[in-house]
Amino acid sequence: MKFFIDxxxxxxxxxxxxxxxxxxxxxxxxxxxxxxxxxxxxxxxxYMAICNIVDGPVSAEVxxxxxxxxxxxxxxxxxxxxxxxVKIPMIPEGIKAIKYFSGKGIKTNCTLIFSAGQALLAxxxxxxxxxxxxxRLDDVSTNGLDLIAQIRLIYDNYMFDTQILAASVRHPxxxxxxxxxxxxxxxxxxxxxxALAKHPLTDIGLQQFxxxxxxxxx
Ligand code: G3P
Numbered sequence: 001m002k003f004f005i006d007x008x009x010x011x012x013x014x015x016x017x018x019x020x021x022x023x024x025x026x027x028x029x030x031x032x033x034x035x036x037x038x039x040x041x042x043x044x045x046x047y048m049a050i051c052n053i054v055d056g057p058v059s060a061e062v063x064x065x066x067x068x069x070x071x072x073x074x075x076x077x078x079x080x081x082x083x084x085x086v087k088i089p090m091i092p093e094g095i096k097a098i099k100y101f102s103g104k105g106i107k108t109n110c111t112l113i114f115s116a117g118q119a120l121l122a123x124x125x126x127x128x129x130x131x132x133x134x135x136r137l138d139d140v141s142t143n144g145l146d147l148i149a150q151i152r153l154i155y156d157n158y159m160f161d162t163q164i165l166a167a168s169v170r171h172p173x174x175x176x177x178x179x180x181x182x183x184x185x186x187x188x189x190x191x192x193x194x195a196l197a198k199h200p201l202t203d204i205g206l207q208q209f210x211x212x213x214x215x216x217x218x
Pocket of ligand 1: 028134170187
């Protein structure tokens with residue numbers, strides 16, 4: 001399973017990249033705003049800064065909601081760097097735009113996926129990735145993991161190339177469950193990624209090893 005980090009924070013991106021396990025980055029307008037990145041040029045510069053840290057797909061989201069606007073914005077975003085993936089919302093105009101980009105060989109990430117039907121449409125349009133929002137479904141008492149499993153079954157039935165990018169991942173168990181289901185990619189915060197490494201028995205065991213080494217080398 002590929003690991004993407006879901007943030008626009010350059011320090012977090014660097015830290016995850018330095019761990020050697022990072023495959024890509026996802027951003028969205030809220031994450032950009034959270035880092036105080038506003039204004040078209042600053043946003044574009046920020047995407048470039050991310051691309052200069054990570055050698056992997058970087059999702060950059062369009063703001064337009066009409067087909068022509070999405071195509072115009074997406075083409076510009078894609079021209080910035082070879083690793084940019086154009087992130088497009090799951091709306092009817094977005095499906096048209098995904099089909100257009102797919103014909104041009106431009107990679108897309110169809111975002112705001114909350115149902116299997118939406119995932120099926122995005123795959124038929126040729127999306128490179130689809131982003132089902134796991135945590136936000138959990139927030140409304142609906143099992144987000146069930147949706148990932150349902151999409152996995154559908155995509156396998158028809159051998160769709162579209163990759164399932166589990167998004168809105170909130171904690172380490174989400175990551176482990178996504179790996180069990182066979183999600184192609186997960187994107188989550190640095191905290192969830194780092195939490196995978198934690199185990200109290202590892203800490204206790206290491207403490208004991210170091211203490212025993214110190215005793216024997218007095
Ligand atoms: O990748 C989608 C993600 O940014 C949404 O996460 O935690 O706001 O639901 P969250």
